[in-house]
Amino acid sequence: MKIKIEQKILAKNEDYALANRKYFKRNNIFCINMISSPGSGKTTILEQTAKAMKDKLNIAVIEGDLYTEFDADRIRKTGLQAVQIETKGACHLTAEQITKAVHKLDTANLNVIVIENVGNLVCPSDFDLGELVRVVVLSTAEGDDKCAKYPKSFVQADVMLINKIDLAQHLDFNIAKVKRDARKLNKDLKIFEISAKTSYGMNKWFNWLTLATKALKH
Amino acid sequence: MHEAMVAENILEAILAQVPKKKGTVVRIVISCGVINALNDEAMKFAFDSISQGTICQNAKLKIKHIPLKASCNHCHKKFNFDLYDPQCPKCGKSDIKLGADAPLLLKEIEFEEDTD
Numbered sequence: 001m002k003i004k005i006e007q008k009i010l011a012k013n014e015d016y017a018l019a020n021r022k023y024f025k026r027n028n029i030f031c032i033n034m035i036s037s038p039g040s041g042k043t044t045i046l047e048q049t050a051k052a053m054k055d056k057l058n059i060a061v062i063e064g065d066l067y068t069e070f071d072a073d074r075i076r077k078t079g080l081q082a083v084q085i086e087t088k089g090a091c092h093l094t095a096e097q098i099t100k101a102v103h104k105l106d107t108a109n110l111n112v113i114v115i116e117n118v119g120n121l122v123c124p125s126d127f128d129l130g131e132l133v134r135v136v137v138l139s140t141a142e143g144d145d146k147c148a149k150y151p152k153s154f155v156q157a158d159v160m161l162i163n164k165i166d167l168a169q170h171l172d173f174n175i176a177k178v179k180r181d182a183r184k185l186n187k188d189l190k191i192f193e194i195s196a197k198t199s200y201g202m203n204k205w206f207n208w209l210t211l212a213t214k215a216l217k218h
Numbered sequence: 219m220h221e222a223m224v225a226e227n228i229l230e231a232i233l234a235q236v237p238k239k240k241g242t243v244v245r246i247v248i249s250c251g252v253i254n255a256l257n258d259e260a261m262k263f264a265f266d267s268i269s270q271g272t273i274c275q276n277a278k279l280k281i282k283h284i285p286l287k288a289s290c291n292h293c294h295k296k297f298n299f300d301l302y303d304p305q306c307p308k309c310g311k312s313d314i315k316l317g318a319d320a321p322l323l324l325k326e327i328e329f330e331e332d333t334d
Contacts, residue, residue, distance in 0.1 A: 001328070001329050001330075001331070002326055002327070002328050002329075003235065003236070003326060003327050003328075003329055004325070004326050005231065005232075005235055005324045005325060005326055005327060006323060006324075006325060006326075007231055007235075007323065007324045008321050008322065008323060008324075009224055009227045009228055009231065009248065009321075009322040009323065009324050010224070010227060010321075010322055012227070090220075090223075091220060092220055123220040126220060126254065127220075148302070151301045151302065151304065152253055152301070155253055155301065155304075156253065183312065184304045184305060184312035185301075185304045187312065187313055187314070
């Protein structure tokens with residue numbers, strides 16, 4: 001006997017994502033889901049952002065890693081609140097984990113929550129966390145073919161940060177090609193060339209973050 | 219796509235749906251989109267592993283891939299979007315409007331009741 005089901009397979013994740021998104025909007029919290037390969041510089045970008053924004057925005061960070069509290073500790077040293085999610089081997093974060101992590105934060109007067117997803121350019125892009133904006137980070141050391149090889153992460157992003165731009169001159173990294181490939185997948189993608197280490201281009205990213213957060217309140 | 223987690227979710231959904239009668243699931247049909255795509259081989263492997271010892275352990279898993287409709291903002295050509303060649307097949311421009319990608323769906327199952 002055939003049984004029609006027609007049920008969304010990731011319905012549970014979608015339900016949590018929807019609830020998270022409602023919560024962020026209701027509380028004027030600008031939530032970012034940051035996705036990249038391991039070692040692209042996400043945590044360093046967040047450390048620099050924390051330092052530069054500390055008088056302007058109240059930011060909290062949710063860190064996702066397979067193991068260790070290393071990244072949350074780095075963020076806490078900058079004075080921000082951070083919650084570490086250890087996935088114990090899972091390659092992505094789920095919306096339910098975010099719901100639980102947000103409960104651990106003091107959200108009074110919070111402007112921004114950045115979710116630093118597990119370093120992985122494949123799996124995290126399949127799981128809506130309820131974020132308002134998705135940021136993909138690509139560092140020059142990873143090579144300039146990643147948009148074409150891992151299109152899912154770029155087609156669904158709102159912003160791309162090309163990090164370690166100071167290293168590009170030492171590598172075979174064609175910045176124009178990467179931007180062209182990314183915009184083929186996603187013509188509206190906002191792209192910033194940055195170096196979290198030298199601060200190159202970081203002001204533009206800070207300004208974007210400030211304006212995008214303010215825009216949420218109107 | 220993280221196929222192991224998808225496999226767990228499929229199994230959970232089926233076990234919640236099948237009749238209380240004794241029997242086995244012989245066929246499962248799921249569908250996916252282009253951005254929400256599944257790798258057939260990885261998916262089947264994951265489901266085979268996860269369904270061992272359940273009423274689904276011998277089920278054949280059929281995965282339907284639903285195309286993602288796109289239209290060219292430049293020449294207005296309508297086509298199926300290819301994630302690995304993201305341009306208009308007619309004029310070659312990349313100024314493309316994407317439709318909604320199909321979600322991961324558990325569509326139907328075939329259930330055989332035990333005769334004894």
